Amino acid sequence: MGMREEVISILEDSIDMYKLKEVASIKFSPKEKVTYVDYLISKKNDVEKLIGDLDEFFRVNYTPNQKKSKLPKLVGKTTRIKVGEKPPKSIVNFRSYTKSGKLPTEIQEWGSTFIFEMVLRKNKDFSKKEDILNDEDTYNTLKNKIFYNYQDKLDNWIYTYFQQQKQFLKKYKSSEWDEFMYNNDSFVEFFSKYITDRNTGIYTAVTETGEKKRIKKYTEWNPADIYAAKNMKGIKEELDKIFRMEKNKIKGAPLSRLNAYLISLLNKKELVGISLKQIKDNAKAVIELRNTKTTFKDPHIEDKNFKMNDIKFKIDNVHLGSTVSTYIKFGTSFGIDVRSSSSGFENLVFATQISGAAAQGGNAPVAFVNELMREKNANQINFVNDHNQYPETAAEFVSKTSKYSMNDYSTWFKFVKKYFDKPPTEEKFMGNISDLYRKGKVSGGAPAAQTKLMMLHFFYDTLRFHDKNKEFWLTMLYLGMKVGKRYAPHAKIY
Numbered sequence: 001m002g003m004r005e006e007v008i009s010i011l012e013d014s015i016d017m018y019k020l021k022e023v024a025s026i027k028f029s030p031k032e033k034v035t036y037v038d039y040l041i042s043k044k045n046d047v048e049k050l051i052g053d054l055d056e057f058f059r060v061n062y063t064p065n066q067k068k069s070k071l072p073k074l075v076g077k078t079t080r081i082k083v084g085e086k087p088p089k090s091i092v093n094f095r096s097y098t099k100s101g102k103l104p105t106e107i108q109e110w111g112s113t114f115i116f117e118m119v120l121r122k123n124k125d126f127s128k129k130e131d132i133l134n135d136e137d138t139y140n141t142l143k144n145k146i147f148y149n150y151q152d153k154l155d156n157w158i159y160t161y162f163q164q165q166k167q168f169l170k171k172y173k174s175s176e177w178d179e180f181m182y183n184n185d186s187f188v189e190f191f192s193k194y195i196t197d198r199n200t201g202i203y204t205a206v207t208e209t210g211e212k213k214r215i216k217k218y219t220e221w222n223p224a225d226i227y228a229a230k231n232m233k234g235i236k237e238e239l240d241k242i243f244r245m246e247k248n249k250i251k252g253a254p255l256s257r258l259n260a261y262l263i264s265l266l267n268k269k270e271l272v273g274i275s276l277k278q279i280k281d282n283a284k285a286v287i288e289l290r291n292t293k294t295t296f297k298d299p300h301i302e303d304k305n306f307k308m309n310d311i312k313f314k315i316d317n318v319h320l321g322s323t324v325s326t327y328i329k330f331g332t333s334f335g336i337d338v339r340s341s342s343s344g345f346e347n348l349v350f351a352t353q354i355s356g357a358a359a360q361g362g363n364a365p366v367a368f369v370n371e372l373m374r375e376k377n378a379n380q381i382n383f384v385n386d387h388n389q390y391p392e393t394a395a396e397f398v399s400k401t402s403k404y405s406m407n408d409y410s411t412w413f414k415f416v417k418k419y420f421d422k423p424p425t426e427e428k429f430m431g432n433i434s435d436l437y438r439k440g441k442v443s444g445g446a447p448a449a450q451t452k453l454m455m456l457h458f459f460y461d462t463l464r465f466h467d468k469n470k471e472f473w474l475t476m477l478y479l480g481m482k483v484g485k486r487y488a489p490h491a492k493i494y
């Protein structure tokens with residue numbers, strides 16, 4: 001065993017002995033010249049014991065004639081030490097990180113985009129997860145730039161990033177591919193700006209008065225997080241033609257024309273947009289094209305031939321405890337999680353689930369769900385998914401200081417309770433909501449109470465018109481999975 005291997009062995013034994021496995025991990029530079037120890041900064045004093053153990057065996061930061069080693073302290077973000085009395089010495093680099101809150105979606109997607117840039121532009125070859133960990137430039141950029149305030153979350157995403165690029169390369173590997181760039185903007189950046197420009201935008205129809213019905217934001221049209229392209233010059237020229245199309249002096253890109261062009265590029269394998277989701281560790285992801293067929297259906301769903309009897313409403317959490325998730329189950333294969341936060345006042349989320357998949361589906365855009373609910377019986381639907389319309393305190397709950405009153409909550413409950421597996425009395429339901437509000441704005445308190453009222457209202461306004469309407473619930477599932485004519489063609493990795 002060489003010196004480097006012995007150093008690693010001592011570090012591993014010390015991490016185990018001091019019970020630091022949850023807060024300290026060992027990584028290596030690409031050519032394994034440097035050994036890294038990434039540690040949680042709040043455990044700095046415990047991690048410094050590792051330096052003492054290395055000194056006992058090999059001497060740390062040794063200089064000739066020194067009587068006693070002066071062991072370095074862990075300071076700042078990085079502390080670099082040399083191990084051994086004579087060359088070649090082993091280099092150990094201690095890197096600190098801090099614990100953070102929930103990882104924002106934009107950080108997740110930025111990491112995915114960066115890995116694809118490394119593959120497409122720098123021709124990096126990540127044949128296993130460890131290749132990302134051991135590529136010094138790649139890992140350090142992820143850690144010190146992208147995940148700068150969320151370094152404790154990074155290692156949970158490395159496997160996802162490995163699987164995403166692996167599935168992409170399996171289908172699209174070629175040196176001709178590069179990231180889509182239009183006037184120095186990525187596809188997402190360019191179209192996000194284009195859609196919000198008052199003089200352009202993507203429109204779905206033109207009214208008799210000449211007004212455009214426009215897509216309001218990028219995510220309402222396109223779930224892809226990154227696009228790669230061949231022959232970007234030719235693509236840009238064709239897009240310019242589409243952007244210049246005018247009808248009744250209306251500028252902008254018609255949705256049908258733009259989507260048709262993107263579909264043609266995907267089918268010719270000259271463009272691909274990737275929708276990225278976190279992949280479960282050790283799960284095998286797959287890549288699949290969406291919205292490129294005339295039917296705009298998902299064969300995995302259609303093959304199930306769901307009947308209304310297969311669609312189950314698991315919504316007892318509307319009245320149980322402080323849990324804020326309810327479920328619409330499509331057999332054992334798919335589902336929609338209707339939920340919100342238990343710690344903050346937020347709108348409902350309609351999150352699609354795919355059983356057994358390496359990653360989950362997406363969230364149905366709130367505007368589209370509201371629109372779907374109003375396709376019929378519009379005058380009888382009040383739910384608009386705005387948490388500001390619901391009480392935030394116990395006092396507001398029992399008084400008419402928000403849009404709705406106790407009479408409304410009672411009406412909703414009396415209708416919805418027949419869909420509960422174990423329905424409580426109305427008195428017990430109202431009592432539980434009151435108890436949650438009295439806890440104040442804490443996790444599992446007033447925010448959970450507000451969410452429960454919102455979920456109750458949502459199921460009241462949907463089940464009284466659609467409890468036997470299979471197509472309504474399947475459409476909502478498709479909205480979340482970003483399948484349909486209104487969505488751009490893209491490839492989904494899941």
